[in-house]
Amino acid sequence: MSTAEELDAIGVDRLRAAGSLKWSVFPDAIGAFVAEMDFPLAPAVADAVKGAVDRGLTGYLPSAVRERMSEAAARWQRDRYGWDVTADQIRPVPDVLTALRATIDFFTAPGSKIVLPTPAYMPFLTIPAMHDREIVEVPMLVKDGRHVYDLDGIDRALADGGGLLILCNPYNPLGRVFERAELEAVAEVVERHGARVFSDEIHAPLVFAPHRHVPYASISPATAAHTITAASASKAWNLPGLKAALVILTNDADVQTWARPEVAWAEHGTANLGVVATTAAFDEGREWLAGTLDYLDGNRRLLGELLAEHIPAMGYRAPEGTYIAWLDARDLGIDGSPADFFREHAGVAMTDGIACGAAGEGFLRFILATPRPIIEQAVRQMAAALREHAAG
């Protein structure tokens, strides 16, 4: 693990030169719009991938390599969350969206609606249409300053033809880490309607104390029976481009359905080097993750301090998990898209909340997994743009 000083020292020029998506789409703006980490890879992960290249492990994915990833993922779930799942319940997929598409196609009733709490991870809003499925957006509520599920809204949506509820925990973009009691309350609503749940838990390794990740499918036999869980090392170890993630199946019927060739096709694109990287991350990347979480913990606090000092009208509550900050820009006096405003006038590229659903209008999604001086520079540039805007 790099020290905090080493991470602080990573400058914009170096990130720009490395050529990530985050630092290449807007060549003149600070990249804070896509959920990527700006830190060097965990050495254990980099070594595992380079070792696989040296061994020539570039042919078709060998079963043993695939199984080692499922075993590492099972160990991770057990050690980290106390969840006993076996390797044969854990199947490889290239990414969480492929898992969602398979879930819609093969684990929900034809034509049933997709119930989506919002604001949501952007592709969750566009994928259902590719399956000719209607989305019912259920905006999250705010209670004592924290986002909570609108259980009545979910209840109504499921009553009105909803077949699948998409959960995201830890929650992208809101940063919530749901407590067991909250998940139990969701489960009760889902069970009332005999619906299914797709639980996106790919941010689970990224949780800040005292919060703890509780796998939704682990809380009761009912949730095990109605849930398809997606897990991944892609967020915490920054591997989305290597194309490996995991589906956790928690009942026999789903295991049998998954075994059908047209369903198991979802595994097809899983890439060798992603599998090798994921295995190394779960087994050998734990200390690196602890150090990274420490740094990110500092980042989420720093952003709060900076905003309080320079842009006090910007709403922000530090995320409980994920490295995604959800900023409330509604009181800044900006007409139109706040993301457009800050990209054009502050040189800071964020995701407009509207891309996360109607509930996100007036909000911004800012990625915290960047060196602290860059966070400071971003906030200063945003504050300056607002001052100029107010003066204009």
Added chain:
Amino acid sequence: MSTAEELDAIGVDRLRAAGSLKWSVFPDAIGAFVAEMDFPLAPAVADAVKGAVDRGLTGYLPSAVRERMSEAAARWQRDRYGWDVTADQIRPVPDVLTALRATIDFFTAPGSKIVLPTPAYMPFLTIPAMHDREIVEVPMLVKDGRHVYDLDGIDRALADGGGLLILCNPYNPLGRVFERAELEAVAEVVERHGARVFSDEIHAPLVFAPHRHVPYASISPATAAHTITAASASKAWNLPGLKAALVILTNDADVQTWARPEVAWAEHGTANLGVVATTAAFDEGREWLAGTLDYLDGNRRLLGELLAEHIPAMGYRAPEGTYIAWLDARDLGIDGSPADFFREHAGVAMTDGIACGAAGEGFLRFILATPRPIIEQAVRQMAAALREHAAG
């Protein structure tokens, strides 16, 4: 490029230890069933992948990285086959099968049949059923010892509701490299019916002189208008597990169709390190490929000599392209599956021709991309098993 002596020296133990699919599925048999190469990676390819890991290029696929692959593929098509396609006609996909699935879904009439010359690459026989599409197998004919298309058979199949003809050139598993006149004759039949062609050309870099690869879509405006071409570095540089290939679109309507989000989804699983590897292969892997083709050329001749000496009743014609040998085992006096026989009695694992369609019954698919001493050992073990069988 390793010397022939270095490749010859790669032993079974080393291959087994490296853990490829080819050498791990049947721990007691020589692996000759899956189209993988047993040679070390091209150094330029390995270096490119390791360099990307060092740069931390593991986040979402950056546009510039993706575009460099399309540009390298365009240079390859131009330099190698004299085909002028531009980078913006070339789209990334994880693999040829993903390209085929997108072609079936979005470029053919709903419910139209898939016309498949056989014996065929095995997944071509199973994928149409996932789309609720009927396959019409059109067995290849033999003319002067060479496999040729059954133009009348294709004509009848297209007349009988066929909407898509799947071509494979160079031909897996038959090793044919089709001449321009042959492709022109196919095009005439296709045009007669207004059908579409999916042209799998992923073996194109693997052609032995004096044969030359002619891209099907390049031969006329008509073929450019009715073809979706799949290209890849995965076969010639042994990269199938890295998940990157290319679709070449050769008319405006297809480019527009491809741009629709549900169609362009086919690009989604393309993996960064596969893209980097493919780019390096096309641009910097040419000398390595020339050396590898020399070695493979020796292998295809060696197999002929060994069979003539030890198993003269086995039918074999050296492939014109690919590293796949198609063996006619019908006169060996084996009851049932020849692949089962040789796996059980000779310790040589090959694909049974029947997996390539009914036309493949009695044949075997043997992968030649292996050190020569292993080819010799395989043939000796097969000959010994036949002697014992005859004696028994």
